[in-house]
Amino acid sequence: MLSRLSSSLAIAIATGQHDVHGLGLFTGLEEMVATGKYALAASGGARGDLVGRCVTKKVSAEEDVFVSHYEETVLPSTPMSDVRARTRVDVSTGSVWTVVVAGGSGRRFGSMKQYEALGDRRVLDHAVDTARAGGDGVVLVLPQSDVADEVTWGATSDVIVVAGGPTRTASVRNGLKAVPSDAAIVLVHDGARPFASAELYRLVIAAVRGGADGAVPGLPVTDTVKVIEVVESASIGVGGSVVPHIVDTPDRATLLAVQTPQGFVAEILRRAYLSEVDASDDSALVESIGGTVIAVPGEIDNRKITHPEDLVWARDVLARRDGSVTS
Numbered sequence: 001m002l003s004r005l006s007s008s009l010a011i012a013i014a015t016g017q018h019d020v021h022g023l024g025l026f027t028g029l030e031e032m033v034a035t036g037k038y039a040l041a042a043s044g045g046a047r048g049d050l051v052g053r054c055v056t057k058k059v060s061a062e063e064d065v066f067v068s069h070y071e072e073t074v075l076p077s078t079p080m081s082d083v084r085a086r087t088r089v090d091v092s093t094g095s096v097w098t099v100v101v102a103g104g105s106g107r108r109f110g111s112m113k114q115y116e117a118l119g120d121r122r123v124l125d126h127a128v129d130t131a132r133a134g135g136d137g138v139v140l141v142l143p144q145s146d147v148a149d150e151v152t153w154g155a156t157s158d159v160i161v162v163a164g165g166p167t168r169t170a171s172v173r174n175g176l177k178a179v180p181s182d183a184a185i186v187l188v189h190d191g192a193r194p195f196a197s198a199e200l201y202r203l204v205i206a207a208v209r210g211g212a213d214g215a216v217p218g219l220p221v222t223d224t225v226k227v228i229e230v231v232e233s234a235s236i237g238v239g240g241s242v243v244p245h246i247v248d249t250p251d252r253a254t255l256l257a258v259q260t261p262q263g264f265v266a267e268i269l270r271r272a273y274l275s276e277v278d279a280s281d282d283s284a285l286v287e288s289i290g291g292t293v294i295a296v297p298g299e300i301d302n303r304k305i306t307h308p309e310d311l312v313w314a315r316d317v318l319a320r321r322d323g324s325v326t327s
Contacts, residue, residue, distance in 0.1 A: 091265050092209055094184025096135035098201075098261060099175035100127050102191025103141045103164020112143075113305050114191045119318045123305060125152060126194035131261070132158060134201030135187065139175040169278040169285075176273055179266065185209070186269050188282045189261035194314060195301040196261060203296040204263040213291035214264040216283045217298035218256030225250055258283070259298045264291075
C-alpha cells in the first residue's frame with residue numbers, strides 16, 4: 001500500500017551522508033512502496049547527480065534509497081543504479097548486439113590463437129556462431145591488418161568486422177562505435193572462448209532486461225587467493241632484492257572468477273567507455289561509473305584459450321561432443 005512521505009522525511013533523507021543543494025526544490029511526490037524502497041524526485045536543479053544510497057538508515061528502509069535531482073520522478077521505485085536512473089532506457093525490448101573481441105596478438109599463446117583450428121572451423125568462428133544465435137547482430141573486432149582479408153564473416157549481413165586497438169579496452173571501444181545506435185543491450189564476448197552456450201547468453205540478457213545495468217557470468221573460486229605487494233626484501237627481513245609480500249587472504253566465498261559474455265544496457269556501456277581508462281573487463285568500467293552489475297552462473301566449459309594446453313583441451317571437448325572420442 002502506497003503512502004506519502006512527509007516533507008520532513010524528504011529533508012531527513014536529503015541531508016544524509018551527501019550534501020544536497022536546494023532542498024526547497026523537492027516536490028511532494030515522494031512515495032513509499034510496500035517493499036520498503038524509496039524514491040524522491042526534484043522539481044528542478046542544475047546538478048544531474050544522484051545522491052548516493054548510504055541514507056537507508058535515515059528511514060529504516062530495507063532496501064537502497066534513491067534520490068534524484070532530475071525534474072521527472074523516478075517512481076515507481078524499483079531497484080536501479082545511479083546510471084540507470086539517469087539513463088531511463090527501457091531495455092525490456094529492443095535489439096541485442098554482441099561485440100566479439102578477437103583483436104589480440106597472441107603474445108601469451110605464442111601465435112594468433114583466435115585463428116587456430118578447432119574442429120573444421122577457427123576458434124573465433126565458434127564464438128561468433130553462438131553470438132549470432134543469441135542476438136540480432138555481431139561486431140567482430142580483429143587485428144587491423146586482418147580486417148580486409150576476413151572472408152568468413154566479411155560478407156555476412158549481420159556481422160560487422162572492424163579493426164581493434166592496442167589494448168582490449170581500445171578494441172571494445174572500437175567495436176562499440178560500430179554497434180547500431182538503437183541497440184538496447186550490448187554484450188561483449190572474448191573470441192577465445194569458443195564454448196559459451198546459448199543458455200548462457202539467455203541468462204545474461206535476461207538479467208539486463210530484468211533491471212541490472214550489467215550482468216556477468218562467474219564461477220566460484222576454488223583455490224585460495226592471496227593479495228600481494230612487491231616490496232624490498234630488506235623491509236621484511238628476507239634475502240633478495242624484491243619479493244612478493246602477501247598482505248591479505250580474501251574469503252573465497254566473496255570471490256568469483258568471471259567470464260564472458262558480459263551484457264549491459266547499451267547506453268550505460270557507451271558511457272563507461274567514454275573514459276580512456278583501461279580495464280581488465282568491461283564490468284569494471286561500468287562499476288566505476290556507478291553501475292549495478294550482477295552475476296549469473298557461469299559454465300565450466302566456457303574456458304578462455306590462453307595457453308597451448310587450453311587449445312588441446314578445447315579440441316578434446318569438441319571431439320567428445322562430436323562423438324569421435326569415447327571416455
